[in-house]
Amino acid sequence: MLLHDINPSIKALAVVVCVLILSVFFDPVTPSLTLVITIAVTFMFGRVSIKKWLLLFSPFLFMAFIYIWSAILFSRSAEEETILWTWGILTLTEEGFQRALSLGLRVLSFTSLSLLFILTTKPTEFLLSLMQQCRLSPKLAYGIMAGYRFLPLIKEEFEIIRSAHRIRGVSKARSFSEKIAELKRYAVPLLAGAIRKAERTAMAMESKGFTGDKNRQFYHKITVSKKDWAFFAIMVSAVLLSAYTSWQLGYLQLYNGEL
Template sequence: MLLNEMNPSIKALSIVVGILMLSFFFDPVTPLLSFLLTIAITFIFGKVSFKKWIFLFLPFLFMAVVYVWSALLFPRVDPGDHILWEWQFITVTEEGLERSISLGLRVLSFASLSLLFALTTNPIHFLLSLMQQCRLSPKIAYSIMAGYQFLPLMKEEMEIIRGAHRVRGAGRSHTLSDKIKQIKKYAIPLLASGIRKAERTAIAMESKGFTGEPNREFYKVIPVTKKDWLLSCMLIGVVILSVYVSFKLGHLSLYRGEL
């Protein structure tokens, strides 16, 4: 799909620009339109599993609900606000409701843009793109790539150590102090294994002639094409279109640093 094949650095730049543009506006229409259009682009132009997207989106939805609820419980009531409902210490005004909904929709809009990047980007290709287009130091990039490759191995070793402890009858913990001691028993072997893997990786990279110089040849080249810039304009255009529609509807409002 187009988004999965897009240059990761250009995609990241487009997402960052879109989020920065959205942060300047604080009305319910702009983030709502941006949120809906971003979801449509994600599934139309990207190869994304709907179940995985929902699973990753739920924490952000919960966060947005918490923000809306807290903003309603502790509102800023200004003179002249239209009170919609009042009960004891809770006062819901029309302006406060609009601010709280705007805050929640901003969270969802930022989350949708972030998920678009995360679910349509290969981490290895992203690091290669950062080295080739953004001049990231190969020492830093390859260190991150090596650590990323170690994560599945660390999980397997964790299961092996846990199984060995259970065989010896030391795998059960009931109290908090026992669980802390158990974490220490797991941490030391994992740390030792990680150090050994890091040493072997360093020796292997040095034996292959890796010096960390920025001017180097790459086996896999991540190009920048016209298609990448067109997709970038589309991602940024989502925010611009949302701002324009909100302005035409008379709801556009700038963020003034207060809730």
């Protein structure tokens, strides 16, 4: 069973449910175990490049470190908490360190679940699944799909316009006012080109009989099978098993809205 073959809507539902379950708990063990399981599932059952995964994961790793450091410095310490380290007005307690670690690991767990979905799901198949299984409006779905397809074209047009300006001797903007003027020079032709492409796409879709009817036929059909629900059950069970393990170790805590 490869993650790329799982129904995108069921995969998205599994990720959302896992995130919601993790949001209930606030201890370091539950998100850390979920993080390990999610990474293992991603690389064992998904054709995912380790280099690409690390490139996308590293900014959130830095963000988690900032969260942990901030929570340690500005945590609220009670009198009954165990003090580990004190320096001036800064006091580090065992309970405060666990709360800070829990916050950082939650960020990493959410990130790993999101990357599992993003790196193993094609945008086109996801939109088709939303139309076929979730009854998403075809007008909205095909509009998003067309906009997604336009992004590489807009980038290419931007490079052409910038090269044309350099050939004609337009100097590079240095001051703030020059950058605003440069932005206008780029924005107007790009906007005009985008409008022309949108009109041509709309006319082409109307000529092919596209009406936005939800009961339309699809050339590429996305189905739901037992393996999709098995993946959903496995992911949710993994999070619940992590919470149960944390409870057995005596670390499980419910999130009460306070740090």
